Each structure stands twice: as C-alpha cells, then as structure tokens.
Amino acid sequence: MSEEQIKNLEAQFNARIERDEKIEPKDWMPEKYRKTHIRQMSQHAHSEIVGMLPEGNWISRAPSLRRKVALLAKVQDEAGHGLYLYSATETLGISREEMYEQLHSGKAKYSSIFNYPTLTWADMGAIGWLVDGAAIINQVPLCNTSYGPYARAMIRVCKEESFHQRQGFEIMMKLANGTSEQKDLAQDALNRWWWPSLMMLGPKDEESIHTEQSMKWKLKRKSNDDLRQQFIDQTVPQADLIGLTIPDPELKWNKERGSYDFGPINWDEFWQVVKGYGPCNKERIKARVGAWKEGEWVRDAAMAYADKQANKNLNKAV
Amino acid sequence: MKKSWPLWEVFVRSKNGLEHRHFGSLHAADAEMALENARDVYTRRNEGVSIWVVESKNITASNPSNNGELFEPAQDKVYRHPTFYKLPDEIKHM
Numbered sequence: 336m337s338e339e340q341i342k343n344l345e346a347q348f349n350a351r352i353e354r355d356e357k358i359e360p361k362d363w364m365p366e367k368y369r370k371t372h373i374r375q376m377s378q379h380a381h382s383e384i385v386g387m388l389p390e391g392n393w394i395s396r397a398p399s400l401r402r403k404v405a406l407l408a409k410v411q412d413e414a415g416h417g418l419y420l421y422s423a424t425e426t427l428g429i430s431r432e433e434m435y436e437q438l439h440s441g442k443a444k445y446s447s448i449f450n451y452p453t454l455t456w457a458d459m460g461a462i463g464w465l466v467d468g469a470a471i472i473n474q475v476p477l478c479n480t481s482y483g484p485y486a487r488a489m490i491r492v493c494k495e496e497s498f499h500q501r502q503g504f505e506i507m508m509k510l511a512n513g514t515s516e517q518k519d520l521a522q523d524a525l526n527r528w529w530w531p532s533l534m535m536l537g538p539k540d541e542e543s544i545h546t547e548q549s550m551k552w553k554l555k556r557k558s559n560d561d562l563r564q565q566f567i568d569q570t571v572p573q574a575d576l577i578g579l580t581i582p583d584p585e586l587k588w589n590k591e592r593g594s595y596d597f598g599p600i601n602w603d604e605f606w607q608v609v610k611g612y613g614p615c616n617k618e619r620i621k622a623r624v625g626a627w628k629e630g631e632w633v634r635d636a637a638m639a640y641a642d643k644q645a646n647k648n649l650n651k652a653v
Numbered sequence: 654m655k656k657s658w659p660l661w662e663v664f665v666r667s668k669n670g671l672e673h674r675h676f677g678s679l680h681a682a683d684a685e686m687a688l689e690n691a692r693d694v695y696t697r698r699n700e701g702v703s704i705w706v707v708e709s710k711n712i713t714a715s716n717p718s719n720n721g722e723l724f725e726p727a728q729d730k731v732y733r734h735p736t737f738y739k740l741p742d743e744i745k746h747m
Contacts, residue, residue, distance in 0.1 A: 359717070362717050408697075411697070412697070415693075415697065419677055423677075425660070634682075637683075638656050638658060640682065641686075642656075645683075
C-alpha cells in the first residue's frame with residue numbers, strides 16, 4: 336500500500352471512531368492502534384492475574400466462612416477477568432504464550448499496586464474498598480471504548496466488580512465498628528493503601544505520555560488527574576461514615592471547586608515500584624512464574640490425552 | 654515443538670427460548686475441557702442454561718473488506734420491506 340492510501344485509510348478509521356462506531360478484530364486498523372491496544376489490554380489482563388496473589392495470601396486465614404467464600408469468589412472473578420482480557424487481546428494477533436512470556440520476563444507491566452504486601456486481614460477490606468474502587472473508576476469509561484472485544488470484556492468485568500468493592504467496604508466497616516484493636520487494624524490498612532491507590536490511577540496528566548492519542552481512540556475517556564479527583568471525592572465521605580481518617584493532613588473540602596484538595600503524592604515511590612523496586616515485585620513474578628512452570632506437566636498431559644483421544648476416534652471412523 | 658492448547662469460541666443460551674450468543678473464547682485441550690472451562694469462566698452468575706463450544710479454527714468468517722459486495726446489494730431492495738407497498742387507508746391491518 337502506498338503512503339497516500341494508508342493515510343486515506345487512517346482518516347476513514349478515525350472518522351469511524353469519532354462516529355462512535357466500534358472496531359472489530361478483522362477490520363483494518365493502524366499498526367499503532369493495534370500495538371497500543373495489545374499493550375494496554377495485556378497489561379490489564381496481567382494486573383488481574385497478578386492481582387490474585389496478594390489476596391490469595393488470606394483465603395485460608397479468612398476469619399469466617401462468610402468472608403472466606405466471598406474472598407474465594409472475588410479471586411476467582413479476577414482469574415475470569417484476566418481470561419476475558421487475554422482472549423480479547425488475542426484477537427489482535429498476539430498469542431497467549433507471548434503475553435505470558437512478556438509478563439514473566441518483566442517486559443510487560445501490571446498495575447503497580449499489587450507490589451505492596453498484604454500484612455493483615457484488614458488489607459482485604461482496604462483492597463476491595465480502595466483498589467477495586469479505583470479500578471472501577473478506571474474501567475467504567477472503558478465499557479465504551481472503540482475496540483469491540485475490549486469494550487465487551489469491560490462490560491462483563493464492571494458488572495462483576497461492584498460486589499468486590501462492597502465486600503471490601505463491609506470488611507472495613509465491621510472492623511471500624513469493632514474493638515479498638517480491630518479499628519486500629521482498619522486504620523492501619525487505610526494508611527498503607529490510600530496513597531498507592533491514588534497512584535494507581537496513573538501519573539499526573541503532564542507526565543502521562545499516552546493520554547492524547549488514547550483519548551482519540553476512546554481508550555481513555557478521562558485524564559488520570561480527573562479520575563483521581565473523582566476517586567477522592569467519592570471515597571472521603573465513605574471513610575467519614577465509618578469513622579476512619581484519610582492519612583492526608585492537607586485533605587480539605589474546597590467549596591469553590593466542589594471537590595477535595597489533597598496533599599502531594601510521592602511520585603518517586605510510584606516510579607520506583609513501576610521500575611521493579613517495590614516491596615513485592617520480585618515475589619509476585621516469582622510466584623507467577625512458579626505457578627506457570629509447575630503447571631507445565633499438567634498442560635502437557637492434558638494435550639497428550641486430547642491427542643490420543645482424537646486419534647482413537649479417527650481410527651474408529653476408518 | 655510443544656503444542657499449546659487450542660482456542661475455542663464459547664456460545665451461551667442465557668435462558669430457554671433465546672438463541673445461543675457468542676460470549677468469548679478460551680483455551681482448552683479438548684472439547685470436554687472447553688465446556689468445563691466455559692462454565693467456570695462465563696457462567697459464574699447464572700448467565701446460562703446451555704453452552705456450545707467450537708474450536709475457533711473451524712469458523713469461517715467473512716472479510717470486512719468484502720462488505721461492499723456482500724451487504725450493499727441489500728440496501729436498494731426496498732421492495733423487500735412491507736412499507737414499499739401502498740394500501741388504501743380503509744385497510745387497517747395487513
């Protein structure tokens with residue numbers, strides 16, 4: 336194709352997105368669109384999969400059967416979300432193996448929040464309430480994104496995610512209303528998860544390199560700073576309601592803006608964790624790679640069995 | 654070379670009386686495992702009463718670049734629609 340023809344196709348493509356038409360896997364798309372989507376969607380899938388690890392840590396130690404079945408169901412949902420997203424990404428022409436390889440080698444990123452440790456049961460509450468809360472804010476606008484398979488996966492994910500946040504908030508509420516020791520646990524978890532949750536919504540707008548193009552492709556509908564403000568405004572009253580204190584001395588209602596002003600975020604910490612130096616980066620990838628390697632003989636055995644059965648049927652037919 | 658699990662497309666009937674609809678895809682070693690995985694991945698909240706799985710390589714799909722010759726001819730055949738035919742006002746239902 337000549338450069339002229341490609342430009343023409345690109346103009347038509349952009350016009351389709353502007354008209355709110357969806358792009359489907361076999362449609363023509365600019366190479367950059369394909370690559371950007373593979374990057375974002377696979378990172379999203381990786382985040383779901385790695386996101387199971389911090390919570391998996393507490394399944395066997397959940398304080399009651401009610402909490403245990405809920406946490407199990409939540410972690411199972413995350414596996415499901417990872418799978419929806421991986422298969423949606425595969426429609427762009429990358430194999431599952433290649434994506435795993437990128438995760439395991441460290442080439443692909445996942446949400447930096449999962450590199451923090453889960454030290455107490457209250458962390459299960461804080462993660463559901465704050466981390467899933469921030470994830471929902473990020474994901475809801477994506478239900479309307481331009482790439483059909485991604486939008487469809489996000490609709491399913493968002494439907495399932497609201498139980499995650501509620502179960503987390505319920506855990507926090509119960510602890511906050513419990514003994515002083517329990518309340519301390521809840522406050523301590525909020526103290527540790529608050530700032531990483533704010534960072535989870537991404538770098539400041541002026542430092543976010545992908546925003547402009549992503550906005551055009553509806554891969555992003557609101558800027559990181561807008562999402563962050565939305566998250567803060569929505570979460571502060573919830574903390575007030577259960578008597579917990581947001582660990583930010585500069586947090587203050589701004590009447591004019593109709594929003595909360597908040598203190599500076601430690602972006603050095605964010606970039607450290609993104610670059611692989613967070614408290615649990617190594618542990619997470621080790622657990623993930625270990626699970627993949629230890630499962631290898633099972634995958635091979637299943638494939639060998641399937642081949643054997645297929646041959647048997649073939650011989651019968653002859 | 655090692656063989657990886659093939660890709661399957663999953664179709665779910667959400668309740669009797671409705672058709673099976675495409676829900677997504679997954680990897681599985683064989684049809685039986687594809688059904689079991691589809692149940693876990695796509696019907697954790699009563700989304701279905703029946704599942705079909707078909708290996709993706711068995712689906713033949715039309716190519717969007719042929720959409721013109723495939724679908725445009727239908728656009729100017731207004732006589733295929735009831736509103737093309739004029740009826741006297743006295744006839745209320747037809």
